[in-house]
Amino acid sequence: MTPSYYSFKMRQAIIASASDDSDKTEERAMDRRTFLMGAAALSLGTAAFTPARAQAFPSGLIRFVVPGSASTPPDILARIVANGLTDVEGWKTIVEDKPGAVHMLGIGEVLKQPADGHTMLSVTTPVAATPALMPNASIDLDRDFAPVIRIGTGYNVLVVHPSVPVHSVAELVDFLKKDPGKHTFSSGGFGTPAHLLGELFKLETGVQAIHVPYNHFPQAIADLLAGINTYQFITLLPVVQFIKTGKLRALAVMGGKRNPVLPGVPTIAEAGFPQLVAEDWAGLLVKSGTPADVITRLNGAVNAALKTDKVREALAKIGTDVGGGTPQAFGAHVHAETLRWSKVIKEAGIKINS
Secondary structure, eight states: OOHHHHHHHHHHHHHHHHHOOSOOHHHHHHHHHHHHHHHHHHHHHHHHHHHHHHHHOOSSOEEEEESSOTTSHHHHHHHHHHHHHHHHHOOOEEEEEOOOTTTHHHHHHHHTSOSSSSEEEEEEHHHHHHHHHOGGGOOOHHHHEEEEEEEEEEOEEEEEOTTSOOSSHHHHHHHHHHSTTSOEEEESSTTSHHHHHHHHHHHHHOOOOEEEEOSSHHHHHHHHHTTSSSEEEEESGGGHHHHHTTSSEEEEESSSSOOTTSTTSOBTTTTTOGGGOOOEEEEEEEETTOOHHHHHHHHHHHHHHHTSHHHHHHHHHTTOEEOOOOHHHHHHHHHHHHHHHHHHHHHHTOOSOO
């Protein structure tokens, strides 16, 4: 018999018990026994159903949708985890890049799919800014998605061209204030970490500089190396060799601790600007309505993958600290980040659509 059958019997027993004012105690006893048996069966039926669904998951391909371009940090992180799940669980996985519309193409793709856990959204810091950047899209990360897990945490570094006559963050601030609005900072596009950090930097220090967004990230780096732009907040991996060879000068790491790859570069807090500490985090979300046991299964599988030497070494190579933890912890983090960057976007007056 199914749980729905026992739910019907339970309702019958409750109604009978409430309306029977007679002294037929035997009938009441029978009703009570029916109620208790139904409740027990319903509990057993539900308990048996949930693990069975979790054990049957996945029933097909696991998709990682990246709201960004190939070979960017979000894409690389998704592929590392996808390969880890294949190694640990034997799952068939695929990573699909859906760049465009300030992450909305990737977000929309996941929202079109069933809420069954087979399609996950690979998210990084900029996705938390999307609701504020695209208000007409009516996206609410808390409402539309459910957290799965945090993959890892990386940190950007503030770099300048060596022709810029500064060797610290404080000196850069003084340099920019001498010629307000005449210097530029570059990024890989609107809503990227470089853009968000650049706007936060302006708000917290009072400097005026012009944002130069690039459609192609490599071109942003090339122009920075050529001295076309003054400074940039950038993920460490693509510029570490340029820093070590003196083609770029690193002023500070944006995280709360020094990076072992650049031990001589201070943190932004050590440089005197603790309000600028910012993580470049990454994680996974699923469509809201995905069963809790499926989310638990996904969380456990990714946690297991993150503990393998292969995944940990791959993350270390791109300067990312290994993540993990519960869906609840990651959900709280995403919520806090959404509030933080929404405030920055509002105060900076950033508008993409109206």
